[in-house]
Amino acid sequence: xxxxxxxxxxxxxxxxxxxxxxxxxxxxxxxxxxxxxxxxxxxxxxxxxxxxxxxxxxxxxxxxxxxxxxxxxxxxxxxxxxxxxxxxxxxxxxxxxxxxxxxxxxxxxxxx
Amino acid sequence: xxxxxxxxxxxxxxxxxxxxxxxxxxxxxxxxxxxxxxxxxxxxxxxxxxxxxxxxxxxxxxxxxxxxxxxxxxxxxxxxxxxxxxxxxxxxxxxxxxxxxxxxxxxxxxx
Numbered sequence: 001x002x003x004x005x006x007x008x009x010x011x012x013x014x015x016x017x018x019x020x021x022x023x024x025x026x027x028x029x030x031x032x033x034x035x036x037x038x039x040x041x042x043x044x045x046x047x048x049x050x051x052x053x054x055x056x057x058x059x060x061x062x063x064x065x066x067x068x069x070x071x072x073x074x075x076x077x078x079x080x081x082x083x084x085x086x087x088x089x090x091x092x093x094x095x096x097x098x099x100x101x102x103x104x105x106x107x108x109x110x111x112x
Numbered sequence: 113x114x115x116x117x118x119x120x121x122x123x124x125x126x127x128x129x130x131x132x133x134x135x136x137x138x139x140x141x142x143x144x145x146x147x148x149x150x151x152x153x154x155x156x157x158x159x160x161x162x163x164x165x166x167x168x169x170x171x172x173x174x175x176x177x178x179x180x181x182x183x184x185x186x187x188x189x190x191x192x193x194x195x196x197x198x199x200x201x202x203x204x205x206x207x208x209x210x211x212x213x214x215x216x217x218x219x220x221x222x223x
Contacts (some may be wrong), residue, residue: 046208046212
C-alpha cells in the first residue's frame, strides 16, 4: 500500500529551468509534509517542509505548493542548477507521530 | 546539530554470515531508526527504537534484528545474510521538530 505516490521517478532538466516533482497522499491524518534531498554517497537531508494550513512555502529557489483538497503537494526548483542534481523524497507524517511515510523518490539530473 | 555516524561505508559479506551494522548519534536522542534504500522502492523502515533496550518493528523487519544497549548506539543485525539483503542501509534519528537526520549510509553487498 503506497500512501504517498511520487512522480516522476526520474527527471532531466536543463540548467536554468524549473524542476517540478509531484506527490499525492491518501492519509488525511498527515499534518506535516517534509522534502528530503539526497546527494550520491550521502544520506537524505531535510530540505523544506510544509504544514497543510498554508498553500505555499518558499525557501530560496525551492518552493512547496500544497493543495489540501486534492491531497497533492509539489516541489518546485526554480533556476535549476547542476548542483541540484540529487534524489528527492517527499513524505507525510501523521499528527502525533514522528515516522514519515516516504514517496519512492525522484532522481533529478540538471544538465549544464 | 545532531550527527549520525555509521561505522562502515561499504561492506561485502558472504551468504549466511552474521552481519552487524553500527550507528551512533551524538545528541542523546531517544528515537533511532534503520531504513534500507533500494532503487525504485525508496526508503523502507526496518526497525526503530524509542529508548534503550526498546525496539519496534517497521515495515520490513523479516531477516533483521536490532540492539540498543546504550542510548547513542543502535545496531542492525542480519542474522544470516542473504543476497536479497544487498542494499543501502541508512540510520537516522529525530532532529528539530519532526525531521530526520540520516547517517551517510552503509552499502552492503552480500555475495
